[in-house]
Amino acid sequence: MAKKKAVVLLSGGVDSSTAAAIAKKKGFELYALTFRYGQRHEREVEAAKKVAAFLKVKEHLTVDFNLRAIGGSALTAEIDVPKGRSTKEIGHGIPVTYVPARNTIFLSFALALAEKIKAEDLFFGANILDYSGYPDCRPEYIEAFERMANLATKAGVEGKSRIKIHTPLIRMTKAEIIRKGLELGVDYSLTWSCYDPTREGLACSLCDSCQLRLKGFKEAGATDPLPYA
Amino acid sequence: MAKKKAVVLLSGGVDSSTAAAIAKKKGFELYALTFRYGQRHEREVEAAKKVAAFLKVKEHLTVDFNLRAIGGSALTAEIDVPKGRSTKEIGHGIPVTYVPARNTIFLSFALALAEKIKAEDLFFGANILDYSGYPDCRPEYIEAFERMANLATKAGVEGKSRIKIHTPLIRMTKAEIIRKGLELGVDYSLTWSCYDPTREGLACSLCDSCQLRLKGFKEAGATDPLPYA
Numbered sequence: 001m002a003k004k005k006a007v008v009l010l011s012g013g014v015d016s017s018t019a020a021a022i023a024k025k026k027g028f029e030l031y032a033l034t035f036r037y038g039q040r041h042e043r044e045v046e047a048a049k050k051v052a053a054f055l056k057v058k059e060h061l062t063v064d065f066n067l068r069a070i071g072g073s074a075l076t077a078e079i080d081v082p083k084g085r086s087t088k089e090i091g092h093g094i095p096v097t098y099v100p101a102r103n104t105i106f107l108s109f110a111l112a113l114a115e116k117i118k119a120e121d122l123f124f125g126a127n128i129l130d131y132s133g134y135p136d137c138r139p140e141y142i143e144a145f146e147r148m149a150n151l152a153t154k155a156g157v158e159g160k161s162r163i164k165i166h167t168p169l170i171r172m173t174k175a176e177i178i179r180k181g182l183e184l185g186v187d188y189s190l191t192w193s194c195y196d197p198t199r200e201g202l203a204c205s206l207c208d209s210c211q212l213r214l215k216g217f218k219e220a221g222a223t224d225p226l227p228y229a
Numbered sequence: 230m231a232k233k234k235a236v237v238l239l240s241g242g243v244d245s246s247t248a249a250a251i252a253k254k255k256g257f258e259l260y261a262l263t264f265r266y267g268q269r270h271e272r273e274v275e276a277a278k279k280v281a282a283f284l285k286v287k288e289h290l291t292v293d294f295n296l297r298a299i300g301g302s303a304l305t306a307e308i309d310v311p312k313g314r315s316t317k318e319i320g321h322g323i324p325v326t327y328v329p330a331r332n333t334i335f336l337s338f339a340l341a342l343a344e345k346i347k348a349e350d351l352f353f354g355a356n357i358l359d360y361s362g363y364p365d366c367r368p369e370y371i372e373a374f375e376r377m378a379n380l381a382t383k384a385g386v387e388g389k390s391r392i393k394i395h396t397p398l399i400r401m402t403k404a405e406i407i408r409k410g411l412e413l414g415v416d417y418s419l420t421w422s423c424y425d426p427t428r429e430g431l432a433c434s435l436c437d438s439c440q441l442r443l444k445g446f447k448e449a450g451a452t453d454p455l456p457y458a
Contacts, residue, residue, distance in 0.1 A: 065294035070341050101341035104381045108337040112299050112330035141380040148373035152333050157364040 003029040005119035006166075007110045008057070010034050012047030013193045014213060015125035015169055018181035020055055022168045023123040025184055030057040031117055033110055037067040037102075043201075047192035054190055063109050067099065083196075083206040103136035107145050111163070115153045120162045127169045127177070142167055174216025182222060189225035202229040232258040234348035235395075236339045237286070239263050241276030242422045243442055244354035244398055247410035249284055251397045252352040254413055259286040260346055262339055266296040266331075272430075276421035283419055292338050296328065312425075312435040332365035336374055340392065344382045349391045356398045356406070371396055403445025411451060418454035431458040 006028035008020045024030055032055075034048040045062065052060040103126065110122050126137040135141060146165045155161040169177050181188065193213045194203035203210050205228040217224040235257035237249045253259055261284075263277040274291065281289040332355065339351050355366040364370060375394045384390035398406050410417065422442045423432035432439050434457040446453040 061299065063295060063299070065338075066292060067341065070290065070292070070338070070345050099341075100344035100383075101337055101381055104337040104340055104377070105334070108330055108333040109294075109299070111333055112296065112328075115329035116299055135383055135386040136381045138380065138386075141377065144373070144377035144380050148333070148370065148377045151367065151370040151373050152330055152365045154364055156370075157367075 003027060004121065005029050005031060005058070005117055006121040006123055007114045007117070007119050008032050008123040009106055009110055009125065010048045010052060010060075011125075012044045012049075012051055012191055013125075013209070014174070014181070014188065014191055014216070015127055015177060016048075017051045017055075017125075017186055017188070017191045018177050018184070019123045019125035019166075019169055020051065020057075021181055021184040021186045023121075023166070024055055028121060028123075030055060031113060031119065032057045032060040033106075033113055034060065034062045035106060035109070036062060036064040037099075037105075043192050043194075043197060047190060050190040054187055061113065065105070067102070067105070070100065083204070085208060085211065101136070103134075103141075104145065107149075107165070111149050111152060114163065115155075121164050121166060123166045123168070125169050126167045127172065127174075129171065129173055137170075139167070139170060142170070173219070174212055175219035178216050178220040178222060182220070187225075192226070194226075198229045200229075202227045205229055232256060233350065234258050234260060234287070234346055235350040235352055236343045236346070236348050237261050237352040238335055238339055238354065239277045239281060239289075240354075241273045241278075241280055241420055242354075242438070243403070243410070243417065243420055243445070244356055244406060245277075246280045246284075246354075246415055246417070246420045247406050247413070248352045248354035248395075248398055249280065249286075250410055250413040250415045252350075252395070253284055257350060257352075259284060260342060260348065261286045261289040262335075262342055263289065263291045264335060264338070265291060265293040266328075266334075272421050272423075272426060276419060279419040283416055290342065294334070296331070296334070299329065312433070314437060314440065330365070332363075332370075333374065336378070336394070340378050340381060343392065344384075349393060351392065351394045353394055353396050354398050355396045356401065356403075358400065358402055366399070368396070368399060371399070402448070403441055404448035407445050407449040407451060411449070416454075421455070423455075427458045429458075431456045434458055 006023045008023050008030050010016045010032040032052045128137050149163045150156050150161040153161050193209045195207040195209050196204045203226050235252045237252050237259050239245045239261040261281045357366050371394055378392040379390040382390050422438045424436040424438050425433045432455050
């Protein structure tokens with residue numbers, strides 16, 4: 001029997017790479033989708049390519065868009081990435097790295113791809129614990145997107161739409177995510193998380209993303225294979 | 230008092246231009262948003278620029294993305310645009326010009342812009358009468374998007390989100406839309422609708438979009454100012 005197809009949002013970070021490995025473990029044929037949208041560096045996209053190859057995805061698509069034209073975040077505009085905050089601080093409020101409607105845009109493209117390839121399953125590494133401040137990682141948001149998605153497609157008109165957005169990591173801590181990934185054989189040396197790498201290409205170890213990652217590996221009792229400054 | 234801001238999806242066609250004129254008439258300060266996404270020609274984007282200038286919008290943003298990478302429609306891929314269908318035929322079923330999840334992608338970017346500029350009102354020229362086959366023009370879809378949008382933003386987390394998607398044309402015939410636009414002083418010579426213009430730059434008069442437009446002007450008792458083959 002042919003494998004069921006799944007669209008996997010793959011940023012090349014720990015969460016999306018683990019979510020993709022979970023989809024693969026569940027027996028889906030993976031169609032990975034990565035976005036170039038005016039991030040500060042290409043490193044994330046390169047990491048996504050490596051992870052996609054490692055997971056032997058059926059296809060890896062990259063969609064480019066210029067969110068910089070809209071702006072509004074340290075990840076796309078000229079706002080400084082915060083450094084040296086504690087993970088407790090990171091977990092509260094909406095960070096300046098929040099990109100307006102970013103996940104809605106990502107999921108919309110994933111929906112387009114799903115409709116094109118006739119997939120019903122979308123895997124999305126959203127997580128509410130580490131970044132409680134991101135509105136578009138909350139379960140009620142995911143449910144509302146899923147409901148909208150099932151009205152948005154051709155199959156929706158015929159009442160046959162069965163789009164399911166899987167968020168297997170939504171209530172997991174970073175340590176639990178890493179443990180799960182290691183159990184599934186994910187090679188985290190291929191992933192990338194740092195918002196602001198050094199000129200030598202090392203992870204900065206101070207941005208929110210590095211801090212959460214390092215804390216996660218420590219709590220998982222594992223060693224992060226990435227090179228840090 | 231400062232005018233309320235509204236994001237207006239502006240493709241440069243009859244519907245979106247009329248919707249924008251309605252938003253202006255209602256007293257909003259307009260932020261027009263146009264997409265380049267692998268259409269067959271730049272003509273639509275040029276029309277959108279002219280209409281935006283005509284309506285004296287505050288800002289006109291253009292977002293580019295490569296939906297061609299995803300494909301799945303005569304408007305973005307190498308499928309022939311249908312010609313010479315009657316408007317009755319056009320009104321039934323989902324046309325090959327349907328782009329998967331296109332309106333969801335458009336509205337997602339509009340939501341990002343709305344969040345950035347702190348606008349709560351989005352104007353979208355969706356219409357169900359002429360193209361009954363498009364799933365993402367139906368009122369139930371629009372409502373589901375609006376509900377999702379109000380959970381997707383920073384304001385949503387604080388329970389203060391009041392995103393409203395206005396679809397003033399949703400139940401109007403093309404003739405009613407044109408009459409309304411003429412009443413508001415819209416210069417339809419600036420707009421563009423044809424999916425497949427001739428090499429000389431004339432509207433083909435045979436594609437679904439030309440047929441609906443011509444029929445609309447005829448029923449409105451008006452003359453379409455565009456040059457046709």
